[in-house]
Amino acid sequence: MAEQSLYERLGGIYTIAAVVDHFGDALANDPIVGENSANSFLKDWYANKSWRGAGFKVLTTLWVSEKAGGPYHYVSTEPNQDSLDLEPTHYDMKLTEEEFDAAGQLLAETLDHFDVPDREKNEVLDAFMAHKNEVISGTIK
Numbered sequence: 001m002a003e004q005s006l007y008e009r010l011g012g013i014y015t016i017a018a019v020v021d022h023f024g025d026a027l028a029n030d031p032i033v034g035e036n037s038a039n040s041f042l043k044d045w046y047a048n049k050s051w052r053g054a055g056f057k058v059l060t061t062l063w064v065s066e067k068a069g070g071p072y073h074y075v076s077t078e079p080n081q082d083s084l085d086l087e088p089t090h091y092d093m094k095l096t097e098e099e100f101d102a103a104g105q106l107l108a109e110t111l112d113h114f115d116v117p118d119r120e121k122n123e124v125l126d127a128f129m130a131h132k133n134e135v136i137s138g139t140i141k
């Protein structure tokens with residue numbers, strides 16, 4: 001029997017959406033990347049653009065689904081190099097490595113909250129890390 005994809009092992013689109021929903025809320029409450037962030041883009045986003053949060057969760061759910069080998073596909077709202085490239089949508093945020101790592105810590109805690117097994121947890125975290133340079137491109141380029 002063929003090996004199940006990460007998408008299937010995570011439990012499919014509803015599980016991924018629940019994880020992203022929890023992760024998005026955790027980001028908002030975090031001192032480094034949340035409403036009181038020292039990053040001016042993030043601070044303004046929470047103060048004036050938080051209505052975009054639902055769309056952020058939809059798009060991120062689709063991104064994770066595609067990355068994990070699922071049947072749903074992400075389309076960036078900005079022209080990008082390949083379907084999962086995050087540089088055009090994150091460049092202007094001027095995110096730092098510290099901010100990226102804080103988000104990674106919250107993602108790890110979220111996966112623990114949902115009792116995602118170690119193998120799948122590590123694969124999700126590896127997928128997150130694989131796009132680090134795109135996400136922090138605004139401070140490294």
Ligand code: HEM
Binds near residue numbers: 033049056078086
């Ligand atoms: C590999 C890590 C990450 C992934 C997979 C990811 C995924 C996404 C996706 C799919 C979108 C929607 C982009 C679009 O408009 O098409 C998005 C937007 C956004 N991301 Fe990320 N992201 C990552 C890292 C981060 C980090 C570290 C932060 C902040 C600490 C962040 C903050 C945001 C915000 C505020 C938006 C909304 C932008 C808007 O309103 O247009 N992201 N992200």
